[in-house]
Structure formats: C-alpha cells, structure tokens
Amino acid sequence: MSSVHIENLKKYYGTVHALDGLDLDVAPGTVFGFLGPNGAGKTTTLRILTGLARPTSGKAQVAGLDVLKDGRRLSRRIGHLPEEPAFYPWMTPREFLDYLGRLYGLSSSERNSRTRELLGLVRMEDVSRRRIGGFSRGMRQRLGVAAALIHRPEVLFLDEPASALDPVGRKEVLDLIENLRGQCTVVMSTHILADVERVCDVVGIIAKGRMLVQSPREELLERYAVPAFEVEGDDRAALAHWAEDLRRLPWVTAVAPRNGAFRITVRDVQSAKRELLALAVNSGLTLNRYEEVRPSLEDVFLQLVGTESVA
Amino acid sequence: MNFMAVFRKEMLEQWRTYRFLIVAAVFTAFGLSSPLLAKFTPEMLKSIPGVPTELLAAFPAPTVTDAITQYVKNMSQFGILLALLMTMGVVVQEKERGTAAFFLTRPVSRETFLLTKFAALIATFIASLALAAVGCWYYTLVLFEPLAWGPFLVLNGLILVVILVYMALALLASTIARSNGVAVGLAFVALILIGGLGALPRIGDYFPGRLFSWGVTLMMGGNDTAWWAFGISLGIIAAALIIACIVFRRQEV
Numbered sequence: 271m272s273s274v275h276i277e278n279l280k281k282y283y284g285t286v287h288a289l290d291g292l293d294l295d296v297a298p299g300t301v302f303g304f305l306g307p308n309g310a311g312k313t314t315t316l317r318i319l320t321g322l323a324r325p326t327s328g329k330a331q332v333a334g335l336d337v338l339k340d341g342r343r344l345s346r347r348i349g350h351l352p353e354e355p356a357f358y359p360w361m362t363p364r365e366f367l368d369y370l371g372r373l374y375g376l377s378s379s380e381r382n383s384r385t386r387e388l389l390g391l392v393r394m395e396d397v398s399r400r401r402i403g404g405f406s407r408g409m410r411q412r413l414g415v416a417a418a419l420i421h422r423p424e425v426l427f428l429d430e431p432a433s434a435l436d437p438v439g440r441k442e443v444l445d446l447i448e449n450l451r452g453q454c455t456v457v458m459s460t461h462i463l464a465d466v467e468r469v470c471d472v473v474g475i476i477a478k479g480r481m482l483v484q485s486p487r488e489e490l491l492e493r494y495a496v497p498a499f500e501v502e503g504d505d506r507a508a509l510a511h512w513a514e515d516l517r518r519l520p521w522v523t524a525v526a527p528r529n530g531a532f533r534i535t536v537r538d539v540q541s542a543k544r545e546l547l548a549l550a551v552n553s554g555l556t557l558n559r560y561e562e563v564r565p566s567l568e569d570v571f572l573q574l575v576g577t578e579s580v581a
Numbered sequence: 582m583n584f585m586a587v588f589r590k591e592m593l594e595q596w597r598t599y600r601f602l603i604v605a606a607v608f609t610a611f612g613l614s615s616p617l618l619a620k621f622t623p624e625m626l627k628s629i630p631g632v633p634t635e636l637l638a639a640f641p642a643p644t645v646t647d648a649i650t651q652y653v654k655n656m657s658q659f660g661i662l663l664a665l666l667m668t669m670g671v672v673v674q675e676k677e678r679g680t681a682a683f684f685l686t687r688p689v690s691r692e693t694f695l696l697t698k699f700a701a702l703i704a705t706f707i708a709s710l711a712l713a714a715v716g717c718w719y720y721t722l723v724l725f726e727p728l729a730w731g732p733f734l735v736l737n738g739l740i741l742v743v744i745l746v747y748m749a750l751a752l753l754a755s756t757i758a759r760s761n762g763v764a765v766g767l768a769f770v771a772l773i774l775i776g777g778l779g780a781l782p783r784i785g786d787y788f789p790g791r792l793f794s795w796g797v798t799l800m801m802g803g804n805d806t807a808w809w810a811f812g813i814s815l816g817i818i819a820a821a822l823i824i825a826c827i828v829f830r831r832q833e834v
Contacts (some may be wrong), residue, residue, distance in 0.1 A: 320686040323833045342688065350686040356679030359596040373588035373687050417683075572729075 273298045273455035279328035288314040290479035303470030311479040312459035313506040320350045349423035353415030353430040359403030374421040388416040408439030428458040463567045495565035502531035502559040585723045605709040611655040612713025616720040619647035645725040661824035664744045668751035669768040736796035743789045749821035756825040789814040
C-alpha cells in the first residue's frame with residue numbers, strides 16, 4: 271500500500287487551475303522529492319494532503335486514510351512543516367515541543383524524553399529556554415522539523431524546507447532529512463534541484479498542476495539522459511575550430527559551447543568513447559578536461575518543464 | 582483531553598502577553614474609581630474657583646445609587662470596548678501569522694481552536710470583573726454604606742453576560758475576516774448595530790443593554806426584570822459561537 275496516493279486531484283480557485291488532474295504514488299519509507307517551478311501546485315498539494323485545503327475533485331489518501339473523511343485520525347499519523355513555520359513568540363522551544371506532545375497525548379515522561387531528544391537532534395539544547403520570538407529563520411526551520419517529528423509520524427510533509435536558508439542552515443536541514451530515511455516516508459516539495467539530488471530516492475516533477483513524471487531518481491536520470499561529452503582546453507579558438515569539425519562525424523548529433531567548454535552530444539556512445547579523445551590528441555589540443563557528462567536533474571527538469579511550458 | 586491542553590496554552594498566552602494584566606488593571610481601576618468619583622465629584626467642583634453656587638446647589642449629596650450608576654456606566658463603556666479589543670484579533674491574527682495552519686494539522690479540532698480562545702477570554706474577564714467588583718464593593722463600604730451582596734453579584738453577572746455578547750460577536754468577526762482590518766470593522770459594526778438598536782424605545786427592551794438597567798434596579802431594591810433581553814443575549818452568544826465554528830470548519834487557512 272502507498273503512503274501517499276493521489277488520483278486525478280483537482281483544485282480550482284475560480285479560473286485558476288492550481289491542480290489539474292494530479293496523480294501521485296509514494297511508497298512507504300521513501301524520501302520523495304516533489305519538484306516543480308514556483309506556482310506549479312506543490313504547496314496546494316501539500317495543503318490538501320494535510321487537511322488545510324479541500325480539493326475541488328479527486329481522491330487523496332495518506333497512510334491509507336482519506337484526507338477528507340479521516341482528518342482527525344490522519345493528523346496523528348502525519349507530520350507537517352510549512353514553508354514558513356509559525357510559532358508563538360512568547361513560548362520557548364522546550365515549552366513548544368511539550369505543548370505539541372500534550373496535543374498528541376504523550377505522557378509526561380515521554381514528552382520530557384522526546385523534547386530532549388529532538389532538541390538534541392536539531393541542535394537547539396542551548397537555546398531551549400529562550401523565547402522563540404528572537405529566533406532566526408534557520409532556527410525556526412530547525413524547530414519546525416523537531417515539531418513535525420514529535421509524535422514519530424508515519425508520513426512527513428516538508429514544504430520547501432531549505433529554500434530560504436543560508437548554506438549552513440540548508441546543510442543542517444538536509445542532513446536531518448537524510449537521517450530520517452527508513453524511519454518514515456518523507457514528501458519534500460522544493461524547486462531547488464540540488465536538494466532533491468542530494469536527499470531524495472524518488473522524484474516527481476510537477477508543472478501547471480499536473481505530474482509530468484514520477485520515477486526513482488537514478489532511473490529518471492538514465493531515462494532522460496542525453497549521451498554527451500565535455501571537452502575543455504586552454505586554446506579556446508583551436509578548441510572551437512576542432513569542435514566545429516566534429517559536426518561532420520556520423521556519431522555526433524550536436525556541438526555547443528557551455529561554460530567555457532564544449533559539449534558534444536552523440537548518438538553512438540561507444541564510437542565517441544573510442545574516437546573522441548584520440549581526435550583531440552591528434553589535433554594537437556592541450557586539454558584541461560575531458561569527461562563523459564553525467565546527466566543532472568537540472569537537464570531532466572529543463573527538458574520536461576521546458577517542453578510543458580511550450581505545450 | 583486536547584481541549585484542556587489547548588485551554589492551558591491559551592491561559593498561559595493571556596498571562597505571558599500581558600492581556601490578563603491589562604484587562605485586570607483597567608477593570609480594577611474602574612471598579613475602585615466608580616465610588617470615588619461618585620463621592621468626590623461634587624467636592625472637586627466645589628474646589629474649583631468661580632463655579633456658580635447655583636450649579637453647586639444643583640448637585641445633591643452623593644448616595645450609594647450614584648456609586649452603582651457610575652460603576653455600571655464605566656463597565657458598560659470600557660468593559661465592552663475592552664472585550665472587543667481583546668477578542669477581535671484572536672483568530673484572524675493566527676490566520677495571518679500562520680500559527681493557525683501550523684496547529685490545525687495537529688490533533689486539534691477547529692471547534693477546540695475557537696472555543697478554547699473564548700473560554701480563556703471568559704476566564705480573564707471573570708477574574709477581572711471579580712477584582713473590579715471587590716474594589717467597588719470595598720470603596721462603597723468605606724465611602725457610603727455596605728452593598729447587598731446578592732443583588733450586587735447578580736448585577737455583575739448581568740454585566741458579564743453583556744460583555745460575553747460582544748466578545749462572541751468579535752470572535753465571529755475574527756473568524757470570518759481574512760485580515761485584521763476587516764475583523765476590526767466587523768466588530769465595530771456589531772457594536773454600533775446592537776448599541777443603536779438597543780437605544781430605541783420598546784425594541785431596546787429585548788437587547789443586551791437592557792440588562793444594565795435590570796441590574797441597577799435590582800440594586801435599588803426594585804423588582805423589574807428583563808428576561809427577554811437575558812434570553813436573547815444568551816441566544817446571540819450561542820448563535821455567534823455556532824456560526825463561528827461552522828464558518829471556521831469550512832474555511833481554508
């Protein structure tokens with residue numbers, strides 16, 4: 271059974287189709303990256319899955335429960351970190367986590383130990399008695415993660431968990447998410463491709479309220495991989511001349527400059543591996559770099575979302 | 582179970598954000614000052630040089646009735662104003678700040694979210710009104726004569742009912758509104774509407790404001806009643822809370 275199952279989900283705000291027939295399945299234990307440009311429908315989907323918004327039509331289940339009919343039971347089984355977690359400024363982190371523990375019916379000793387454990391996990395023991403009102407964005411985000419985990423949820427929804435953080439804060443939050451692998455299902459929405467590449471096992475790409483593709487990350491990269499090589503050298507003019515000559519070869523499909531190097535897209539990888547480097551050496555070029563390009567999620571994303579926006 | 586957990590948090594919030602302190606201080610000040618003002622207003626007038634003796638003669642010697650009338654006047658104005666000010670932001674501000682969305686994905690029903698806020702405000706206003714009543718009773722005892730406990734208790738109960746009417750309407754306004762400005766506007770529309778209609782002859786007998794004159798009459802030993810106004814006031818409180826719960830349940834936060 272899926273941890274999250276969505277079928278033909280639609281959410282209309284007047285004439286705006288925030289979700290337009292979205293389908294999604296997330297297997298238990300997965301760290302799922304919900305990827306899409308701003309306004310694609312990621313936050314709307316998470317708001318529906320957490321019971322904050324109602325769909326116009328369609329089916330949405332989390333942990334086997336219908337989000338519309340079983341809201342009360344569902345709230346005990348999910349954790350949610352909104353994009354900008356909001357707190358009561360007059361509370362301290364310790365009081366806040368204790369209060370959440372009460373809401374989930376934890377006993378006094380459970381609350382104490384869980385609060386201590388989570389404050390340690392998000393490295394906030396030293397500020398546990400300070401008022402939240404004076405916290406930075408990064409501290410709030412970390413406290414939000416702790417708050418989402420207080421009751422050991424089966425499914426954790428994270429909305430842009432690291433998008434507004436500085437590099438240190440981002441690393442901390444992503445490390446936290448990585449540590450959750452295997453403990454619960456994580457659905458993380460983001461528009462930052464590097465974050466998804468780093469922590470997610472499965473990726474779903476959404477645009478204009480529809481799922482364009484959903485697949486394990488490596489499969490996705492392979493499926494959409496364009497075989498290519500990059501060559502970089504000191505003598506740019508000689509390199510450009512040599513690269514232009516390559517266009518005549520039957521196994522070359524395209525040659526394009528890219529970030530000071532040349533990307534050579536091929537249709538026959540074996541021929542390219544056999545001949546390309548030899549051709550460069552025979553031309554007398556001094557190479558700084560020669561590599562078979564590993565496709566990135568950015569390439570896949572741009573291919574898919576670019577196509578979608580043209581369509 | 583969760584009701585008590587959330588109520589506990591709401592009470593702590595009343596304390597930490599100084600709301601309890603503000604309401605208690607204002608109520609106590611007006612409770613204490615009512616008999617003082619009644620007693621010393623003529624004295625103060627006498628001390629102002631140049632006040633015509635005819636005007637001073639027009640002021641009869643202050644009595645306990647003046648102290649009670651002053652108390653009711655203060656509570657009916659500042660009590661209601663404070664009830665509106667303390668209530669109209671409680672829901673809409675949480676929607677604006679995002680705390681409502683953060684907590685409504687937890688095992689907290691929307692009804693609990695609203696009703697615990699109302700319950701905490703009731704507790705704050707009951708405690709503050711009790712302080713005001715004790716202050717008024719004590720100074721009236723010192724400056725005039727002891728007040729009859731029974732009718733004075735009923736008078737304060739009736740004042741509380743009127744305050745709750747405005748508090749419930751302000752909570753409804755705060756629930757309906759998407760911004761603080763709209764909530765303020767709606768709350769003051771309710772104040773003007775109920776106050777305005779309540780001032781009309783005959784129709785006014787069925788409005789919450791009538792409870793003040795019922796309370797004063799009781800203190801004076803009269804046997805006038807206003808059960809219709811009492812019932813309608815409770816009806817307004819119940820209706821406002823039920824509508825607020827229904828609206829909030831359907832609202833996307």
